[in-house]
Amino acid sequence: MVTMSDVAREAGVSVMTVSNVLNERLPVGAPTRARVLAAVEALGYEVNLTARHLRAGRTDTVALIVPSFHDYFGEVADQIAPLVEAHGRHLVLERTSANAQHEMEAVSVARLQLYDGVLLSVAGLDPEQLSRVRTSKPIVLLGERDVPDHFDHVRLANEEGARLATAHMIERGSRRILALGCTLDQTHMMTSDRRVGWEVAHRDAGLPVDERYVVPIATYSSEAARSTLLDVIASGLPFDGIFAATDVIALGAVAALASRGLHVPDDVQLAGFDNLEVSSFVPPGITSVDPNHRGVAQHAVGLLHRRMAGGAGPAEHVVAPVSLVVRGSTRGGR
Amino acid sequence: MVTMSDVAREAGVSVMTVSNVLNERLPVGAPTRARVLAAVEALGYEVNLTARHLRAGRTDTVALIVPSFHDYFGEVADQIAPLVEAHGRHLVLERTSANAQHEMEAVSVARLQLYDGVLLSVAGLDPEQLSRVRTSKPIVLLGERDVPDHFDHVRLANEEGARLATAHMIERGSRRILALGCTLDQTHMMTSDRRVGWEVAHRDAGLPVDERYVVPIATYSSEAARSTLLDVIASGLPFDGIFAATDVIALGAVAALASRGLHVPDDVQLAGFDNLEVSSFVPPGITSVDPNHRGVAQHAVGLLHRRMAGGAGPAEHVVAPVSLVVRGSTRGGR
DNA sequence: ACGGCGTATTTTAACGATATTGTCTGCGAA
DNA sequence: TTCGCAGACAATATCGTTAAAATACGCCGT
Numbered sequence: 001m002v003t004m005s006d007v008a009r010e011a012g013v014s015v016m017t018v019s020n021v022l023n024e025r026l027p028v029g030a031p032t033r034a035r036v037l038a039a040v041e042a043l044g045y046e047v048n049l050t051a052r053h054l055r056a057g058r059t060d061t062v063a064l065i066v067p068s069f070h071d072y073f074g075e076v077a078d079q080i081a082p083l084v085e086a087h088g089r090h091l092v093l094e095r096t097s098a099n100a101q102h103e104m105e106a107v108s109v110a111r112l113q114l115y116d117g118v119l120l121s122v123a124g125l126d127p128e129q130l131s132r133v134r135t136s137k138p139i140v141l142l143g144e145r146d147v148p149d150h151f152d153h154v155r156l157a158n159e160e161g162a163r164l165a166t167a168h169m170i171e172r173g174s175r176r177i178l179a180l181g182c183t184l185d186q187t188h189m190m191t192s193d194r195r196v197g198w199e200v201a202h203r204d205a206g207l208p209v210d211e212r213y214v215v216p217i218a219t220y221s222s223e224a225a226r227s228t229l230l231d232v233i234a235s236g237l238p239f240d241g242i243f244a245a246t247d248v249i250a251l252g253a254v255a256a257l258a259s260r261g262l263h264v265p266d267d268v269q270l271a272g273f274d275n276l277e278v279s280s281f282v283p284p285g286i287t288s289v290d291p292n293h294r295g296v297a298q299h300a301v302g303l304l305h306r307r308m309a310g311g312a313g314p315a316e317h318v319v320a321p322v323s324l325v326v327r328g329s330t331r332g333g334r
Numbered sequence: 335m336v337t338m339s340d341v342a343r344e345a346g347v348s349v350m351t352v353s354n355v356l357n358e359r360l361p362v363g364a365p366t367r368a369r370v371l372a373a374v375e376a377l378g379y380e381v382n383l384t385a386r387h388l389r390a391g392r393t394d395t396v397a398l399i400v401p402s403f404h405d406y407f408g409e410v411a412d413q414i415a416p417l418v419e420a421h422g423r424h425l426v427l428e429r430t431s432a433n434a435q436h437e438m439e440a441v442s443v444a445r446l447q448l449y450d451g452v453l454l455s456v457a458g459l460d461p462e463q464l465s466r467v468r469t470s471k472p473i474v475l476l477g478e479r480d481v482p483d484h485f486d487h488v489r490l491a492n493e494e495g496a497r498l499a500t501a502h503m504i505e506r507g508s509r510r511i512l513a514l515g516c517t518l519d520q521t522h523m524m525t526s527d528r529r530v531g532w533e534v535a536h537r538d539a540g541l542p543v544d545e546r547y548v549v550p551i552a553t554y555s556s557e558a559a560r561s562t563l564l565d566v567i568a569s570g571l572p573f574d575g576i577f578a579a580t581d582v583i584a585l586g587a588v589a590a591l592a593s594r595g596l597h598v599p600d601d602v603q604l605a606g607f608d609n610l611e612v613s614s615f616v617p618p619g620i621t622s623v624d625p626n627h628r629g630v631a632q633h634a635v636g637l638l639h640r641r642m643a644g645g646a647g648p649a650e651h652v653v654a655p656v657s658l659v660v661r662g663s664t665r666g667g668r
Numbered sequence: 669a670c671g672g673c674g675t676a677t678t679t680t681a682a683c684g685a686t687a688t689t690g691t692c693t694g695c696g697a698a
Numbered sequence: 699t700t701c702g703c704a705g706a707c708a709a710t711a712t713c714g715t716t717a718a719a720a721t722a723c724g725c726c727g728t
């Protein structure tokens with residue numbers, strides 16, 4: 001590897017002069033500067049960022065740690081990247097495979113020290129595990145789980161989104177709406193918060209809440225959703241609407257309904273959550289709760305930036321508002 | 335920050351003893367070890383990886399540099415991650431926004447020095463620009479563009495995949511097949527290689543090749559595909575099949591066809607390329623060329639690993655085989 | 669001619685970890 | 699008693715860079 005001292009020797013100057021030429025900290029005489037630049041060019045020198053990071057105590061890099069690079073997270077990441085770069089920092093992604101052990105490793109203080117700040121999308125860690133993470137590094141948590149109070153946290157208005165979607169289908173005539181991929185858990189989780197919204201919509205409309213219509217699925221994949229919904233259909237439980245906890249689940253539902261000859265929205269209305277790009281293209285267009293990626297990204301990066309700039313003060317817990325995008329999978333959609 | 339020397343002071347030993355306890359290089363007496371571990375625990379010490387990286391000259395980290403975190407790249411990344419981790423290294427992703435300037439920055443030798451190896455998904459850089467990248471760091475290129483000979487490179491059998499898909503639709507009765515999202519370029523690019531496969535299938539079947547059926551699109555988005563296809567329909571050009579250059583494009587085509595009341599596959603057969611997960615769930619299931627992510631990932635990581643282990647020898651240029659997955663969007667699919 | 673000042677450049681000392689070499693202690697063998 | 703040697707630990711040098719302090723050099727005014 002070519003180092004500064006190689007360049008210095010080649011140019012017949014000290015390493016500090018090389019550093020000063022390259023970083024323009026102290027002024028360097030024109031002839032000397034020219035010799036240094038020539039040597040840099042000749043040897044193909046590039047600064048060693050590891051050394052600079054050690055010396056500077058900063059890396060000008062932010063990590064976004066996500067469970068997988070798929071779908072929702074990919075879309076959020078694409079929103080976050082330019083915001084981080086606007087602050088003159090780099091963004092890198094790390095993956096945890098939604099596995100609590102991997103997440104703990106990712107947030108091990110050792111790993112964190114490589115970054116000036118971390119956006120951690122929490123999927124596998126519960127509050128108890130998270131509270132064991134002690135570090136002075138700025139961290140902002142993203143995700144739908146409960147987290148310890150002392151972390152900055154951005155989450156979605158899950159309940160409200162689910163309520164919007166369900167109320168919309170009720171208004172358009174559905175009376176038996178599955179909550180596909182939701183759960184009856186009492187703790188705050190994505191799947192239970194969204195189920196609560198589904199319940200609230202029923203109560204608001206004076207409709208009974210039937211727990212048989214809450215249908216959990218094994219994994220959050222389209223395939224699991226498809227086979228689970230096929231089971232529901234086979235069981236004979238009557239339904240005329242589906243609130244899918246995520247668009248990935250909605251997609252599996254679309255496939256299952258089509259394979260059983262059920263028409264959307266005439267036989268069954270369908271609404272999802274996440275407003276993935278594909279959702280507007282899958283005929284007849286899937287009505288979906290838009291999670292407001294841009295807003296989430298802005299809040300998260302904003303909070304992180306404030307902490308990195310040394311901002312103190314109590315942790316903030318942001319609930320980002322969501323909105324319903326109506327498409328052809330519910331009646332009245334275009 | 336808590337450093338080794340803080341721990342050393344707390345435990346009343348030298349820093350080397352702390353290092354030896356933590357890394358188990360030289361043996362340390364049991365009582366001393368216990369004191370050190372207690373001090374580590376008490377102070378919450380974690381190793382500073384930046385310092386270790388500088389000293390070791392390695393980072394045990396591989397970067398995957400992609401144009402965006404969407405769709406295809408997200409899926410490839412999820413395949414690559416476990417393979418890299420199996421070699422005891424970390425994987426991080428960086429994003430270039432398919433922008434040549436960003437790509438050049440990403441491969442600036444400075445940035446590379448943070449990693450032991452780099453997988454670079456080339457979207458914006460042409461061979462001439464790439465050949466200016468001089469570094470001794472192991473780099474493996476991914477992607478469908480031509481690259482300088484001295485780089486290891488993994489690409490797909492684009493032409494063969496397109497030929498398979500097109501021949502399949504011809505066999506099932508299509509006679510006027512659009513090449514949507516393809517181009518007439520003569521240089522090797524994804525869009526032109528796939529167009530060549532479309533041509534070859536026609537010639538193999540003794541059918542004429544009509545260049546009016548090659549329909550480029552402005553951006554590789556579903557939305558652009560949809561509006562472009564709507565224009566084609568409006569133009570009155572008759573067609574009974576579509577080979578879409580990517581599944582993202584196929585998805586836009588599905589939406590356009592549905593909105594014009596054209597039935598897939600009865601009125602128009604449709605086949606895509608990439609076999610995205612969604613493609614098997616969008617009714618009636620999109621026939622697609624499977625790009626063999628797993629194989630690509632294995633080749634790429636294998637090549638990189640060999641180079642990182644010091645393997646010399648000429649650069650390899652791998653063309654990963656692809657296969658056709660037949661679904662309901664072509665006749666005879668399930 | 670000389671003190672003083674400003675600019676150009678070098679020297680020194682870190683950043684935090686670790687490979688290498690060096691010191692000390694105690695014990696067994698001659 | 700003396701030497702050698704092994705085990706346990708410490709001191710030093712180093713990775714490549716940069717902040718801060720030190721030096722060298724010319725030039726000015728008096």
